[in-house]
Amino acid sequence: MNIKEISLRKFNVYCYSRSAHIGYFFEEMEWFEAFNYKLIATIVIDRDSEYSFLILGRDKRKIFRAIDFASSTFRTKEEAKLALRKSLLKYENDGLTIYEQGDERKMPNEFLKLQVPxxxxxxxxxxxxxxxxxxxxxxxxxxxxxxxxxxxxxxxxxxxxxxxxxxxxxxxxxxxxxxxxxxxxxxxxxxxxxxxxxxxxxxxxxxxxxxxxxxxxxxxxxxxxxxxxxxxxxxxxxxxxxxxxxxxxxxxxxxxxxxxxxxxxxxxxxxxxxxxxxxxxxxxxxxxxxxxxxxxxxxxxxxxxxxxxxxxxxxxxxxxxxxxxxxxxxxxxxxxxxxxxxxxxxxxxxxxxxxxxxxxxxxxxxxxxLGLSDTRMIRFMDIYNPDPGSVEPIRKVMDIMDKDYEEAWGxxxxxxxxxxxxxxxxxxxxxxxxxxxxxxxxxxxxxxxxxxxxxxxxxxxxxxxxxx
Structure with a gap:
């Protein structure tokens, strides 16, 4: 079955349709892609400790948005995951790559389509x-x-x-x-x-x-x-x-x-x-x-x-x-x-x-x-030196794929x-x-x-x- 678990970091790249307040209602637990990123999905747990899932597909702007969700909650994450996989199957051969939401007013921002010579x-x-x-x-x-x-x-x-x-x-x-x-x-x-x-x-x-x-x-x-x-x-x-x-x-x-x-x-x-x-x-x-x-x-x-x-x-x-x-x-x-x-x-x-x-x-x-597997990146960093009299920072070198390496947009x-x-x-x-x-x-x-x-x-x- 062409359904794979993915990291939260990768899911976040594809999912820019969350409400800022979504964390009030449930917490995401696991993340998936299906059929070569035709769909993405997540297992969630709500405030009552019950599990559910959301399935997202691309709208006409190519933004991933919710197209399906669990009709009932589950007592365990394993039950929710099994139900998610069954629900995803009905989309595998539906002939669609776009799932219109009806409110799309603009065409996708095609970043790689050249607008100048x-x-x-x-x-x-x-x-x-x-x-x-x-x-x-x-x-x-x-x-x-x-x-x-x-x-x-x-x-x-x-x-x-x-x-x-x-x-x-x-x-x-x-x-x-x-x-x-x-x-x-x-x-x-x-x-x-x-x-x-x-x-x-x-x-x-x-x-x-x-x-x-x-x-x-x-x-x-x-x-x-x-x-x-x-x-x-x-x-x-x-x-x-x-x-x-x-x-x-x-x-x-x-x-x-x-x-x-x-x-x-x-x-x-x-x-x-x-x-x-x-x-x-x-x-x-x-x-x-x-x-x-x-x-x-x-x-x-x-x-x-x-x-x-x-x-x-x-x-x-x-x-x-x-x-x-x-x-x-x-x-x-x-x-x-x-x-x-x-x-x-x-x-x-x-x-x-x-x-x-x-x-x-x-x-x-x-x-x-999202990069190629044969690409390696080594980062040389000047880190804040808490010594107020120092002109020189603390220097550190790390491979970005090391388990101890962390980086955030902030x-x-x-x-x-x-x-x-x-x-x-x-x-x-x-x-x-x-x-x-x-x-x-x-x-x-x-x-x-x-x-x-x-x-x-x-x-x-x-x-x-x-x-x-």
Whole structure:
């Protein structure tokens, strides 16, 4: 019988039709695919400890949605599993691949169907769709994007061409929000996401830090150069993107008024090459400096290494920050302290990640079983160092298929809270990410970090010859 048990991670890739509140009613126990993913299914247990099952098939948008369920409950999981297999059999030769629901208004988001000539494709889109070893990312994105709501109508074209980075960031946020059990309101096209977490509503606008021919600096050669670039150069890069969004005044829209407004930012301005790592691997520390108008004091040791100044606080040892007013780099000068700018009190928080990359999608796809069996991925990670005086992170290397390796979509997401916000963000609505706060009176940055938070990483993909 062509019915196989699959992992929850793999089932999640195909099932983006769950209600955010479904966990109130039952818990999923086991997951299945039938007839080469024509159908998927799950065994569930309800609050009365009785078992049941759901069968899902693709609707006209190619989204898996419920088409059948158990007509009665079962005392044991084995009874439910036997009944599920019998129910699946009636669909094996029904001649259908699509099970219409009657409410489909749009055609599927065909991510791999080119909307422009090949010569106009973004280089990274070509890598994603053509290069060996990227099957995990390609299959993952192709599946999840069926459920993505394209309110503007140009998402796929942008993804394939000049908007690749920004559209990948939006998709990453969508995946995180969905898996974190947020509900979506797709009635509006701006800001990018209007979501709620068990009654708490949020408006989120995505933005990226982009390349500039006239301003960008070469990639740093070491941690010292990265630290120095983070003091003025990178705050100006972050500031350009954030102040542009500030001028949009999204909080004045009727559907945003009274809700926490969050700007989600990702740095793509310097891509990785064979010679150097991309800017997203070293730029994150500059965001604290720019948002709060502070900078860590430091000195140079005899060997030329950076030595950060520390201070004792009621919470323990912390970096010794100084308040600053401006950031200057070459021919540009901006005011520091984004959260203190006029009207910035309407921005509740800044959500940051450096993890919305093809490499991340490739790892997640490979772990879900959507890649090829001859593909191996080794991840080199810089992990958060709890020593506040250390410029250097903890370094670790792991095969992503090791039993001890874990990764979630919330990894790498950090929320910087605005101390002046009109509408503060309840951190309980974002329990699986890191949070940072600033006390202006004490010049103190504090927060809650995900254990073993990965600051940045590099993944090597190795492809072996498939066994005969």
């Amino acid at each position: 090949k010569e106009k494709l973004h280089p990274y889109f070509k890598v994603l769709t053509e290069q060996r070893g990227h099957e995990g990312a390609r299959n993952l994105i192709n599946e999840i994007i069926y459920s993505f709501i394209d309110v503007d109508g140009n998402y796929i074209k942008d993804f394939q061409t000049t908007g690749f980075d920004s559209r990948l960031w939006e998709l990453y946020l969508y995946i995180y929000l969905y898996n974190a059990r947020f509900s979506f309101d797709n009635s509006f096209n701006a800001p990018d996401y209007l979501v709620s977490y068990f009654g708490n509503e949020f408006a989120i606008e995505a933005v990226t830090v982009n390349h500039s021919d006239s301003f960008d600096e070469p990639s740093p050669k070491d941690s010292k150069e990265a630290f120095l670039l983070s003091r003025d150069y990178m705050p100006i890069k972050f500031g350009s993107s954030l102040t542009t969004k500030l001028k949009k005044q999204y909080w004045l829209k009727d559907h945003v008024k009274g809700k926490p407004f969050i700007i989600a930012i990702h740095d793509f301005h310097k891509a990785s090459t064979l010679e150097s790592l991309g800017s997203m691997t070293w730029s994150r520390n500059a965001l604290i400096d720019y948002l709060y108008g502070i900078r860590p004091k430091y000195s140079l040791a005899e060997d030329g290494k950076i030595v950060l100044e520390l201070k004792q606080t009621e919470y323990g040892v912390s970096l010794n920050y100084e308040k600053i007013e401006k950031h200057e780099w070459k021919n540009k000068r901006i005011e520091s302290g984004f959260f203190g700018l006029p009207e910035a009190e309407n921005v509740s928080a800044i959500l940051f990640s450096n993890n919305a990359t093809l490499t991340t999608f490739n790892r997640m796809g490979q772990m879900a079983g 990894d790498g997401l950090v929320m910087y809270h605005n101390p002046n916000a009109k509408c503060a963000v309840d951190i309980n609505s974002f329990p699986d990410i890191s949070h940072m706060f600033y006390d202006a009176e004490k010049t103190l940055v504090s927060g809650y970090s995900i254990p073993y938070e990965v600051l940045n990483s590099m993944t090597i993909v190795m492809i072996s010859k498939p066994q005969e």
